[in-house]
Each structure stands twice: as structure tokens, then as C-alpha cells.
Amino acid sequence: MARDVAVIGAGPGGLVAARWLAAQGFEPTIFERSPVLGGQWAGIAGRSGVWPTMHTNTSSVLTAFSDLDHDGPAVHPSNRDVLTYLERYARTFALTERIRFDCPVHRVGRDGTGWRIDHAGGTDHVERVVVASGRFQSPTRPTIPGLASFTGRAGVTSTFDYRGADPFRGARVLVVGGAISALEIASELAVLGAERVVVTQRRQRYVLPKFAAGVPSDHRMFTRYGVLAGETLPPAEVDAQVLRIVLEAGGSPDQYGAPTPDPSPSVAGVTLCQQYLPLVAEGRIAVRPWPTSVSGRSVRFSDGRSEDFDAILFGTGFEATLPFLSEDVREVLGADGEHLDVDRYTFHPDLPGLAFAGMWDQSGGYFVPLELQARWIAYAWGGAVRAPDVGEQRAAVATCRARRGTPQKTRMNAAALGFARAAGVEPHLERWPDLRRALLFGPLAPSQFRLEGPDALPGAAERFARDASTFGCITTGDFTDLERRHLEAIGAPAPA
Incomplete structure (x- = not known):
């Protein structure tokens, strides 16, 4: 049991969480209520808001994880393209064999120092749980x-x-x-x-x-x-x-x-x-x-x-529903149709061994911040980065509670940078002078978060330069006058 993790949901959040947990030496098991993986992208009536002609409103660069590119030409992939991508991702990282299909989870509750998972196939006792069941399933x-x-x-x-x-x-x-x-x-x-x-x-x-x-x-x-x-x-x-x-x-x-x-x-x-x-x-x-x-x-x-x-x-819009959480866990979280009182959408100091993936409302694509959140979870539990400080977590939970009644939507870049900092993978601008303009004003391509920190990749700089300049939006050249004015305004002047 010592390294077992239950991951609830085989959508993008569950798959990427399992991939990075496995990389840290954990043994994740993914519980999926449907007969196929993909979550919303599977398009199953009654369980998905994806319609047959839907295409993403985010580009393929930002609708991907850092270690697998899309293999088609579409700038805005179709829903079928995204499902195919997720299937390929699961095969690439040997995740499919970790999934228990047609296995809805009925209850998640504390069990001594671990967690008890009651599901359609019986009961499992695990050390840790990642809830990745999705934020957009119950329309309001x-x-x-x-x-x-x-x-x-x-x-x-x-x-x-x-x-x-x-x-x-x-x-x-x-x-x-x-x-x-x-x-x-x-x-x-x-x-x-x-x-x-x-x-x-x-x-x-x-x-x-x-x-x-x-x-x-x-x-x-x-x-x-x-x-x-x-x-x-x-x-x-x-x-x-x-x-x-x-x-x-x-x-x-x-x-x-x-x-x-x-x-x-x-x-x-x-x-x-x-x-x-x-x-x-x-x-x-x-x-x-x-x-x-x-x-x-x-x-x-x-x-x-x-x-x-x-x-x-x-x-x-949608109501956040987590009906399988035990009543005492829901009470600690202050869970209702809109709120979870957790540190950076992820951890609660009074619920060790429990984490959430993708349970926030944002504008922009989810793939990049989902991967960064998954890496933070895996690194914090696996010891690759410092575990969150309990005092800091309590302050973050108090901030969540204080924000009730205010708009809860965040932006993709804010979520991504927050998780990247927590995971220790935000690249330092001074270490990448040739990429500084792209790192500031280019897209938040997932490749930039493999430049340094845990799991840095040798070819990440070249890949990020390619991703950032694909559409001619950003190159590795000089800063424009407008960009220089923007940087000066935030106290980060561009180099001469």
C-alpha cells in the first residue's frame, strides 16, 4: 500500500497525474466510470459536453502536454483529434493498463493514515488519492x-x-x-x-x-x-x-x-x-x-x-459536484457547487494524501496547467520539491474562504505560472538570454517548463523556440518598443 495512489477519472487531468506519479515511483490506479478514457473528450452523451462538430478554442501548441506533440496539421484540433491524442498519450506512458474501466467510485473517505475507495468493483485501501473527476459535468x-x-x-x-x-x-x-x-x-x-x-x-x-x-x-x-x-x-x-x-x-x-x-x-x-x-x-x-x-x-x-x-x-456554466467525497471530507473542504477551500486548487493541510487536479474554473486551455499541477503533486509527494508548508497552506485556505461571493474564474496563464513555481519548473529569465523575449511575450507552450528544474530536457530550448515562433508571433529577436515599455512598467527593463 505504501506507494499506491487512486486517481479518480481518466480524462486529461487523471491521465497526466498518473503519468507523473508513476515517474516518481508511485503505483497509480485510475478509476474511470466510462468504458473508454478521455473524460469530456470521449463525447459520451450525458457525460460530456463535447458535441460532434466541436473544435478546440485553444491552439494545438497549448492543447498538449510537454512530452507529446499533436501529429495532425490542425491549428485548432477537433474533439476527435484530442481524444486520439489522449489515447496515444495513454499508450506512450503505459497508462491504459492502469485504468479500471466501467468502475465508478461511490465513496472516498479517510481510513486511518490512508484512504478507503469504495467503487463498483469493491474496496481499495490506498495511501493517497488524486481527484481528477472533472469540473464541467453538471450544467447549471x-x-x-x-x-x-x-x-x-x-x-x-x-x-x-x-x-x-x-x-x-x-x-x-x-x-x-x-x-x-x-x-x-x-x-x-x-x-x-x-x-x-x-x-x-x-x-x-x-x-x-x-x-x-x-x-x-x-x-x-x-x-x-x-x-x-x-x-x-x-x-x-x-x-x-x-x-x-x-x-x-x-x-x-x-x-x-x-x-x-x-x-x-x-x-x-x-x-x-x-x-x-x-x-x-x-x-x-x-x-x-x-x-x-x-x-x-x-x-x-x-x-x-x-x-x-x-x-x-x-x-x-457548471456546478462543481463531488458526490463521492465523504461528508467529513466535504466539511473540511467547505465543498459546495462552486468552492473548494484548498491551497492553489490542490491540497488541504488537514487532508494529507488527498489532492485535486483540474477542479478550478478558468478561461483558456487546461492542458498546460493540468500538467504543471500534476507535476507539483507528484514532486511534492515524491520528494523532488519541498512539500507545501502547513502554515502557508492554512493562509491559502483562509484566502479561499475570504473570496467566497466574488468571481472565481482565473486565467490559464495565472494558473500555469502558479503551478510551475510550486513545482520548481518556472524558467529563470537570466539563464536564457536568447529566449527572454519568447519567455515573456510568447505563448505558455509546455516545452518552456522542461527547460530547468526536475525533469528538464536537453532539447527543450530548441523546441520552445520553435513553438514560440510557429506563427510568427514571437521570435528570439529584439524587443519591440511596445514590449520595452511594458517591461519598464513592471520594473523589468529589456536588455539594451
Whole structure:
């Protein structure tokens, strides 16, 4: 039992956790309730919000782990490409034989100094547990008076259950929400035969095209500099810099005929979606304020107008559900539908041997921070880095509790850098003068986190230089004047 770890979930988080735990000498067993691996990317109805025509809104460089590239040409892989990638990853690191398929976990509870796992195949006693069961499985639906009375022929459903446009051909569809699934599905319906598509949102988000001027937008948005700026600059200045990127790439929604968003991107939010705003501009998608009531087929909006619909699709977020955790564990964690009181989304000082992977809400791709979090877990448990200080953990837990009631979403680059620092793999800029510009303003490619620290790779510098310059966004050349001004603002001037 001494080195046994139960990993709950065979999606990206569970697979990458098991890979790095095994590298540290642990014996992970992965418990997966489905008959196949992949988690959301398996596309199983009722267990996945991935629809058949879905492509990633993050680039292939940032939708990969550090030791396996995608083998296809797509810049934004399809869901099938991602599943194939995960299957190949599992084969490469001999993970498939560690998975117990069709084996849902019923209960996880403390068992002396270890943990007891009750599952469909019986009971296991292990030293440690990684919960990687996923954050996006239980869609939420806001309360709208009269919603239960809706009589449209295609009914009320969630984007989580959307499996294609066929049921909505010739229909008048109201899509509720402003995040990626709502906007992508609204766009698909508008071009695949819906009679009318209306999107309603509590607030207008900025919408960033997935690809702009030949460069994936996530390569511009999720950088190390963005984290440093957030740590050192006034929030208004950070907002101004983010807004500049968004407006240069895609303009403002009001230019397309959508409502005017809040001047602050951090207040309005940003969604990556390629086709939505052009379809609004063409009149193929209409935008309405938030609904105030439903009666039969009729939906009334806050501007006083009403309209009849055949279907309502909700893309309004998810509740975090961990029903298998014992009641005492849930109490320690303060677990509810939105919160877990843990240190950096991972550990709790009063629950040694328990860790969480991927259980946070963010904008941007998950693969890079998932791998860094997995490495931190494996390194901390295996002794490759200093275990987290209990006092620091208690302070982090107190901060989590104090933030309840405030927006919980984080950004991919902040999560990734936080985990990289904890795992001891954030590269030191002074050690890589030829890569300094790419390390600051280039994409958070996973290869940069193999430059130094545990598991550094000899060829990582060349690979990162390639990843950073793939789309001509970042090279190893001189800093631009704008980049120099940005660096001076955060107290890190570029070399002459």
C-alpha cells in the first residue's frame, strides 16, 4: 500500500497525474466510470459536453502536454483529434493498463493514515488519492419565472446535451449565455438551418476570434508577461493592455451590432469564438437582454419586448459536484457547487494524501496547467520539491474562504505560472538570454517548463523556440518598443 495512489477519472487531468506519479515511483490506479478514457473528450452523451462538430478554442501548441506533440496539421484540433491524442498519450506512458474501466467510485473517505475507495468493483485501501473527476459535468440553469411552462416543440435543454443542429432545423432558438459553448453552438445553429437564433446574456462579453492576423489568439492572451503585469501593475493598466489585444484582434462587439460591453475586460469577460460576431453583423444572430419571464412559447426580455421560440438552450456554466467525497471530507473542504477551500486548487493541510487536479474554473486551455499541477503533486509527494508548508497552506485556505461571493474564474496563464513555481519548473529569465523575449511575450507552450528544474530536457530550448515562433508571433529577436515599455512598467527593463 505504501506507494499506491487512486486517481479518480481518466480524462486529461487523471491521465497526466498518473503519468507523473508513476515517474516518481508511485503505483497509480485510475478509476474511470466510462468504458473508454478521455473524460469530456470521449463525447459520451450525458457525460460530456463535447458535441460532434466541436473544435478546440485553444491552439494545438497549448492543447498538449510537454512530452507529446499533436501529429495532425490542425491549428485548432477537433474533439476527435484530442481524444486520439489522449489515447496515444495513454499508450506512450503505459497508462491504459492502469485504468479500471466501467468502475465508478461511490465513496472516498479517510481510513486511518490512508484512504478507503469504495467503487463498483469493491474496496481499495490506498495511501493517497488524486481527484481528477472533472469540473464541467453538471450544467447549471438560472431561475427564470415561468420557465417550467415553456411549450416550444424542441423544449428546454443545455448546451451540455447538444449533439447537433438537426433537432433545431427550421426552429426559433433562444441561446442563453455568453461563454464558448453558447456562442459556438449559436453560430452553428445560425448556419445549419435554424429559422432564427437569438442570444441573451446578463452582460455583453468581448469576443476574441480564435485566429487573428495569422496567429492563434491564445498565443497573445496567455503569456508570462500577462501574469507579471497582473502582479505588479494597477488593475486599470492591466485592463487597458488586455483591451488593446482584444480590440486589435477583433474589434468591439458594438461595431458588429451587439451591445456595448463594459470598458473593463475583467468585468465584461472575454470569450474566444471565431464566427459569432460576424454572424451578428450579418443579422443571422440577434442579441437580446436577459429574459425576465416565460409563458408558453413566449419569452419576455428586460427591455419589455417578447418573442416566441421553439427551443431554449442554456449555456450558463457548471456546478462543481463531488458526490463521492465523504461528508467529513466535504466539511473540511467547505465543498459546495462552486468552492473548494484548498491551497492553489490542490491540497488541504488537514487532508494529507488527498489532492485535486483540474477542479478550478478558468478561461483558456487546461492542458498546460493540468500538467504543471500534476507535476507539483507528484514532486511534492515524491520528494523532488519541498512539500507545501502547513502554515502557508492554512493562509491559502483562509484566502479561499475570504473570496467566497466574488468571481472565481482565473486565467490559464495565472494558473500555469502558479503551478510551475510550486513545482520548481518556472524558467529563470537570466539563464536564457536568447529566449527572454519568447519567455515573456510568447505563448505558455509546455516545452518552456522542461527547460530547468526536475525533469528538464536537453532539447527543450530548441523546441520552445520553435513553438514560440510557429506563427510568427514571437521570435528570439529584439524587443519591440511596445514590449520595452511594458517591461519598464513592471520594473523589468529589456536588455539594451
